[in-house]
Amino acid sequence: MPDIGSLELLVAVVRTGSISGAARETGVTQQSASARLRAVERQLGLALFHRAPSGTRPTLEGEVVASWADDVLAAVGRFRAATRTLRGESTARLTIAASQTVSARLLPLWLVALRRRQVEAGRTPTAVQLLSGNSTDAEALVRDGHADLAFIESSEVPADLGTSTVDHDELVLVVAPERAWGQDGPVTFAEAADEALVAREQGSGTRRAWEDEVRRRLGRDAAEPAVVLPTSAAVRSAVAGGLGAAVMSRREAADDIRLGRLRAVRTTGEPVMRPITALWRGGARDLSAAGRELIEVAVATAREQAVPFVSPSARSGTGPAPSAGGRSAR
Known part of the structure; x- marks a missing residue:
């Protein structure tokens, strides 16, 4: 099987559209990146990319393999976080369930910002375990107690959970x-x-x-x-x-x-x-300190990256603060 570094390179090529861009992102030379990608194709017996002067485009098989590689890399991240916890490198642990868009496009930015904030404050970073699925899966994981916090992208939010709109x-x-x-x-x-x-x-x-x-x-x-x-x-x-x-x-x-x-x-x-909404069991007082801090980071990141969106059906405003009694801040 391909090693972890090769899988990270594969996913980076699909995301950036070029071997040179993926090489810069993963810290290897372009020559080394090209050789590693061809080695992966030989290992798997699949043609993963169409290579052209204008860029590198994944084949259908390449898209599928890259999506599977994302799952593997997410599991590696959970493994690393768990082993850090066993070594006593983290005093806080947070299990997060997230829909696919959030876990792929938003959560990595939030976690980097959360870690930077905690390190700059002289605190041990929170160890995070990520469970990825669709919005219904993420909601069920929180309700069943398998996740401390969930982020969903559904137009409807449950009334029996604590909620906070963090982005749109x-x-x-x-x-x-x-x-x-x-x-x-x-x-x-x-x-x-x-x-x-x-x-x-x-x-x-x-x-x-x-x-x-x-x-x-x-x-x-x-x-x-x-x-x-x-x-x-x-x-x-x-x-x-x-x-x-x-x-x-x-x-x-x-x-x-x-x-x-x-x-x-x-x-x-x-x-x-559509709203990006955080979910947890109970009301505002039941949200853990680590969960509250991650929500704060998510809201701050949204404000930095985009003009705030006001729903046409609710021009009165959107409150990012966690809401009590399971009512969504919409």
């Missing part, structure tokens, strides 16, 4: 670059709702937010998906291969749009936004 996320309609749909101007929201999409499984926050928004705006259900896939990486790969259109987090699709693997289709009406 935009959904975007994407297609393969060669598809003509929407190239002459925006498509109507109704047209987008009638499109049979490449979608995630039931329980995905992305799918639920899109379907809820269609019902809110049009008073009817969205079209049934053409294909249902279990990961965001698989959805991106299927759309890039011409299988159909998809609605995705703009954060999740950003790299593929920038590199020309996907094209964003403009739709009429206001952007489709």
Whole structure:
């Protein structure tokens, strides 16, 4: 099997779209990176990349292997955190359940910022265990006591848990670059709702937010998906291969749009936004100190990176502070 460093390199190439960019990110030379990637392809017996002067693009097999490598690297991170805890290097431990978009695009930034804050304050960093799934899975893990804190991207939040809105996320309609749909101007929201999409499984926050928004705006259900896939990486790969259109987090699709693997289709009406929400058992007083600090970091990071979003249906404001009694701060 490929070693951990090679898996980190593989994932970095898929994310950055180039071997040179991945080499800089992982601290190796471009020559070494190229050799390691070819060694991985020989080990697995798979062609993982299309190499061209304009960049390095993953094959369908490369997208799938990279998504599996993400799972392996997440497990490695949990192993490292756990062994640090056994050595007494951490006095606080936090088990976090997160949906795929949050765990891939947001949580790493939050954890880096949390660690920096704690080190600068002379405190031992919190040891974190990450459990990744869809929004429904993350909610269930908190409710069952298997996670201390969860972050979901669903348009609806449970009333029986403590909640805090930490950020907002935009959904975007994407297609393969060669598809003509929407190239002459925006498509109507109704047209987008009638499109049979490449979608995630039931329980995905992305799918639920899109379907809820269609019902809110049009008073009817969205079209049934053409294909249902279990990961965001698989959805991106299927759309890039011409299988159909998809609605995705703009954060999740950003790299593929920038590199020309996907094209964003403009739709009429206001952007489709959904909250990123923290969940925990009980009310505000039941939130652990480590959990409260991570929420504070998440809110601060959102403020630094984007203009605050105010929901069209709730212009009175969005409160980031944890709420008691299971009521969402929306």
